[in-house]
Amino acid sequence: MKRKGLYFLIALALGGVGAVHAQDNTAAAASSDTASTSTLPNGFDDRWYIAPTLGGYYNDTDRNTRSRQIFYGLSVGKFISPNVSVELFVDRTKRKADTAVFGQGNIWSNNNYGVSARYFFGDWNSWRPYLMGGVMGSYHHNPLNNDWAPAAQGGVGISKAITDSVDFRTEVAYRYDWDDKTQPQKNGYGDWYLGFALVARLGAPPAAPAPAAPPPPAAPDCSKQFRNGVNLCDNKCPDLPEGTIVGPDGCPQKVVIDLRGVNFKFDRPKKGETNIEPALAVPSSDSLAILDQAVDTLKRYPQVKVMVAGYTDSVGKSAYNQGLSERRAKIVYDYLTAHGVDASRLEGPIGHGENDPVDSNKTDAGRARNRRTELQVQQ
DSSP states (O other), rough: OOHHHHHHHHHHHHHHHHHHHHHHHHHTHHHHHHSHHHHHTTTSSOOOOOEEEEEEEEGGGGGGSEEEEEEEEEEEEEEEEEEEEEEEEEEEEEEEBOOHHHHHTTTEEEEEEEEEEEESSSOOOOOEEEEEEEEEEEEEEESEEEEEEEEEEEEEHHHHHHHSSEEEEEEEEEEEOOOOOOTTOOOOOEEEEEEEEEEEEEESSOOOOOOOOOOOOOOTTTOEEEEEETTTTTOOTSSOOOOOBTTTTTSSOOOOOOOOOOOOTTOOOOOOOSSSSBOOOSSSSHHHHHHHHHHHHHHHOOTTTEEHHHHHHSOOOHHHHHHOOOOOOOOOOHHHHTTTOOGGGEEEEEETTSOOOOOOOOHHHHHHHHHHHEEEEEE
C-alpha cells in the first residue's frame, strides 16, 4: 500500500468520525451522550464502525533499523456480543534501515492486512479494559527482499464511550512477524506498538425495544361466580343489581311475553275443566303455539318471574266473570308448569274479571280479545 493512499483513507475515516460526532451533538438533547445497553435491542450496539489508528512502533533490534517510528492504520468492525468485537484492519510502518547492513538511505516498510478480535470487560458506559488478539499477512519491502510473511499479535487496551456513536481507545500490543527472508539468519521479529484510535459507529443508534407487555390478569374462577344468573366470565354488565332482568351477556334485557292471540271461547273454561285446548278460541292451534313460545322464553330467561292474570269480557254478572277470569288464569298457569316452568317463578294465578279491557266490549271482535290471559313480567 502506498503511503499517500493510506493517508487518504485515514483522512476519510477522521472525516466520518467528525460527521458522526456532529450528529451525536444534534441528538444530545433527546438522548444521553453515553451508550446505554439497557435501551439497545440486543443489549449492545451492533452497528458497523470504523477505527482510524495512530501510534508509535518500537522495533525489534534484530531488524537492524531505527528503533522507533510512526504507526498508522484503519479498522472496520462491529460488536458480535456485548463483550466481543471483530475487526478487519490494515496498517503501515516505515523505518530507515541501518546503514551498516542495508546501505545509506534504505527503507524497510511493512503493510499489514489482518483480522483481530477484542474481549471487553465491564459495563458499556464505563472504562472498559480489553484483551486483543489477531492474525495477519505482512508484506515487507526493503532492499534485500520484497515478500509476504505471516504475523500475529496480542495485547491489552482500554476503551471509553464518548457519545452514542464514538468511543476512544488505546492499546499496547506485541506483534511477531515470521519474516525469515529479509535476513536469512533471522527467523522473525518481535515488535511492540502503542496505538490510539477513535471508534466511530455508522448510522443512527438502534431504536429502543418496545416495552414488555404486562402479564395478563389471573383468570377468574368461572365455575362458581354468577351475577343475575350469568357466569361472570361471560357477563359484560357484572355491576347490575341482583335480580335485574338480563340477557345472555348479563346486560339489561327487556323481556316481553305477549299472549295476545291466546283467546278463550265464550264462557270457557267451565268449572273443573283442566284441558286448555277445548277452552281456546278456534283455531286453538294458534293459541297453543303462542303459549309454547312463552314457555320457551321463560326457559331462556330463568331469572324472569311473571304474574299469571286472567280477564273476561263484560257479558254476564261481575261475580261470575271474576270466577271465570280466575279459571282462565289457572288453566294457563297449569299449562306452563306442565311444560317445565317452575311454579316458583309464577305468581298468581289471579283474576281481574271484566276489568282492564284491551278492546271495546261493544263488538264481537272486541269482546273476543278481552277474553284473555296475560303473563305480566315482574321487575
